[in-house]
Structures are given as structure tokens and as C-alpha cells.
Amino acid sequence: MTDNKIATVELGRGGPQVGVQGLGCMGISEFYGDTDEVSARETLETALAAGVTLFDTADIYGGGANETFLAPFVGAHRDEITLATKFAIQRRDDDPHYRGVNNDPAYIRQAVEASLRRLGTDVIDLYYMHRRDPNVPLAESVGAMAELVEQGKVKRLGLSEVTGAELREAHAVHPIAALQSEWSLFSRDVERSAVPAAVELGVTVVPYSPLGRGFLTGSFADAGKELSQGDIRTYQPRFNGDNARRNAALLEPVHKIAAAHGASAAQVALAWVQQRAQVHGTPVVPIPGTRRSSRLLENVGATRLTLTADELALLEPIAGRVAGDRYPDMSSTSAARE
Numbered sequence: 073m074t075d076n077k078i079a080t081v082e083l084g085r086g087g088p089q090v091g092v093q094g095l096g097c098m099g100i101s102e103f104y105g106d107t108d109e110v111s112a113r114e115t116l117e118t119a120l121a122a123g124v125t126l127f128d129t130a131d132i133y134g135g136g137a138n139e140t141f142l143a144p145f146v147g148a149h150r151d152e153i154t155l156a157t158k159f160a161i162q163r164r165d166d167d168p169h170y171r172g173v174n175n176d177p178a179y180i181r182q183a184v185e186a187s188l189r190r191l192g193t194d195v196i197d198l199y200y201m202h203r204r205d206p207n208v209p210l211a212e213s214v215g216a217m218a219e220l221v222e223q224g225k226v227k228r229l230g231l232s233e234v235t236g237a238e239l240r241e242a243h244a245v246h247p248i249a250a251l252q253s254e255w256s257l258f259s260r261d262v263e264r265s266a267v268p269a270a271v272e273l274g275v276t277v278v279p280y281s282p283l284g285r286g287f288l289t290g291s292f293a294d295a296g297k298e299l300s301q302g303d304i305r306t307y308q309p310r311f312n313g314d315n316a317r318r319n320a321a322l323l324e325p326v327h328k329i330a331a332a333h334g335a336s337a338a339q340v341a342l343a344w345v346q347q348r349a350q351v352h353g354t355p356v357v358p359i360p361g362t363r364r365s366s367r368l369l370e371n372v373g374a375t376r377l378t379l380t381a382d383e384l385a386l387l388e389p390i391a392g393r394v395a396g397d398r399y400p401d402m403s404s405t406s407a408a409r410e
């Protein structure tokens with residue numbers, strides 16, 4: 073670490089160096105309640121000053137609003153940041169819960185132009201397929217993504233929520249720099265086949281929702297009772313009702329370990345992801361999402377926290393005991409195809 077900045081890691085073989093923690097920008101525009109946009113802008117600057125360089129968005133976040141929100145920041149810091157966005161999920165105006173998946177090459181060519189326009193840039197550093205549509209041959213979709221690299225619209229490719237077999241298949245068409253999947257103390261499906269494949273192929277893993285969408289920090293215990301209407305977590309099985317009660321009890325060792333280090337539960341959760349990745353032998357760039365500078369600094373502070381073997385052992389059984397799925401509909405996740 074130099075100049076108080078966090079350490080860096082390579083993003084895919086031969087890729088750029090990025091800070092070992094990135095910033096998830098999704099919550100700025102949607103899903104987790106109201107946002108103070110001034111604080112959110114400040115958080116982006118705080119992140120960059122702390123050495124966070126991977127900024128994560130997607131075309132569906134806020135129906136394009138998240139990419140548009142990022143545009144001035146991208147313009148001001150284009151060469152200092154690694155900008156990641158995604159395509160594939162389609163929504164419908166008449167049903168806020170509808171999610172379609174589109175991996176057609178023609179759609180990909182259209183989606184990239186729209187993202188470039190909203191982001192106000194002529195190149196995306198890392199372009200992800202957000203979800204896999206098994207009706208379109210993967211080689212065709214990745215082939216279309218590879219053409220974007222040839223055309224200079226995209227620098228590197230990534231995949232989200234794919235299985236190990238899919239990652240191998242895609243990598244054979246064009247090198248994949250990053251795998252973005254949910255990975256946290258509560259969500260370890262990815263360790264089954266995707267992480268081992270990433271290690272084998274030299275793909276950097278980008279754990280999303282590493283704070284379990286905030287639940288692991290202890291900031292809420294029952295989404296249905298404590299969060300605002302429309303907050304996506306009020307629809308997620310593991311954060312509501314009996315499941316939430318059981319799951320909140322699983323956090324006891326997290327709080328105990330945090331207290332022993334004078335750290336926060338969020339820091340323990342983030343340190344766990346880094347150390348679990350080391351066990352697998354993969355570099356990781358978790359992308360916790362926050363709209364507050366104070367939390368951003370707290371989260372990057374986790375890169376200086378090391379958990380002991382005894383503490384890791386206490387945390388090991390948690391994921392296996394979590395009640396309730398990650399999503400109300402798991403059909404487009406990698407777990408559904410494994």
C-alpha cells in the first residue's frame with residue numbers, strides 16, 4: 073500500500089491493476105431506498121482517493137440512470153478508473169419485477185452503444201454479460217462481445233452468474249478477464265464450480281453483494297419490517313420473516329470477531345471474502361456498494377484486517393445454515409444450471 077491507498081491486483085491475465093476493493097454503484101440509483109445524490113457523488117471521489125479504481129454499474133440499474141449518473145465522474149477521471157458495465161437483463165415498464173434475459177448478438181451490439189452513450193465515453197473497460205440465456209449458444213454471444221473488443225468499444229470481457237463449465241466454454245472463444253458472482257459469508261454457491269474454473273483460467277473474481285446486501289453488517293434484521301416499500305430486499309426470501317430471524321442469529325460470531333478486532337461486522341465480512349479467495353488461490357476484487365463516504369472508508373479499512381484461523385473456522389459453517397434463497401426466482405442464476 074502506498075500513499076494510504078489500498079493494494080492493487082491484476083484484473084484478468086495481462087489486465088490492468090485495480091484496487092483490491094471496487095465500488096458497486098447500483099444502490100445509488102435503485103433497489104436500496106432513497107439516495108442523497110450529493111453524498112453519492114462525494115463517495116465516488118472518496119473511493120478513488122482511497123485507491124478504489126474498479127467502478128461497477130449495469131445498463132438496467134435505474135433503467136440506465138446509474139450509467140448516466142456516473143458519466144460526469146467518468147469524464148473527470150477517465151484514465152484513473154476501470155469502468156465496468158453489463159448487458160443482458162431486460163425489464164418491462166408495466167411490471168417492476170419482470171426480468172428477461174437477452175444474449176442475442178444483435179441485442180448486444182445495440183446495448184453497448186446505449187451504454188457508451190449514457191456513460192459519455194468511447195470505451196468500456198470491462199463489459200459483462202449480466203445473465204446467461206441458455207437459448208442462445210454461448211459461443212455466439214461471446215463471439216459478438218469479442219467483436220466489440222476488436223472494434224475498440226470494449227477492452228475486456230466478463231461474465232456474471234455463470235457456471236464453471238460456461239466460464240471454460242466462453243474463455244475458449246475469447247479470454248475472459250472477470251467473473252462477477254455473488255460471494256459472501258452467506259452465499260458460497262460460486263465456490264462449487266465457477267471459482268475453481270476461474271483459478272484454472274486466470275480469471276479474476278469480482279464478488280458482488282459481499283455484505284449480503286447490507287444484512288451481514290447488522291444494519292437491518294427483517295427487511296419487510298424495517299426497510300421501505302419497494303426496497304428489493306423486501307422481496308428476497310432470506311431477509312424476511314422466519315428466515316430473517318434465523319439468519320440474523322447466524323451473525324453472532326461475526327459480531328464477536330468484529331468486537332475482538334475493534335472492527336465492524338462489515339469489515340469482518342469483507343476480510344472473509346479476501347481470505348476465502350486466498351484459500352482457492354484466486355485474486356478477488358469485491359465490490360461492496362455504498363452511497364456514504366464514511367462507509368466507503370470503513371469498507372476499504374477491511375483490506376487491512378486479517379482474521380485468524382480460529383476465527384475463519386467459526387465463520388465456516390454459516391453459509392450452509394442460511395435459510396432462504398438469494399432471489400425470489402433463482403432460474404437465471406448459475407445455481408439453476410449446475
Ligand SMILES: NC(=O)c1ccc[n+]([C@@H]2O[C@H](COP(=O)([O-])OP(=O)(O)OC[C@H]3O[C@@H](n4cnc5c(N)ncnc54)[C@H](OP(=O)(O)O)[C@@H]3O)[C@@H](O)[C@H]2O)c1
Pocket residue numbers: 095096097098099104128129202232233252253279280281282283284285286287289291338339359360361362363364367368370371
Ligand atoms: N452481477 C449481478 O447480478 C449483481 C447483483 C447485485 C449487485 N451487483 C453489484 O454488486 C454491488 C454490490 O452489491 P450490493 O450493493 O447488492 O450489496 P452489498 O455490497 O453486499 O451491500 C450493499 C448494502 O450495504 C450497505 N452498506 C455498505 N457498506 C456498509 C457498511 N460499512 N455498514 C453498513 N451498511 C453498509 C449499503 O447501504 P448504503 O449505500 O446506504 O451505505 C447497501 O444497502 C452492486 O452495487 C452492483 O454493482 C451485481
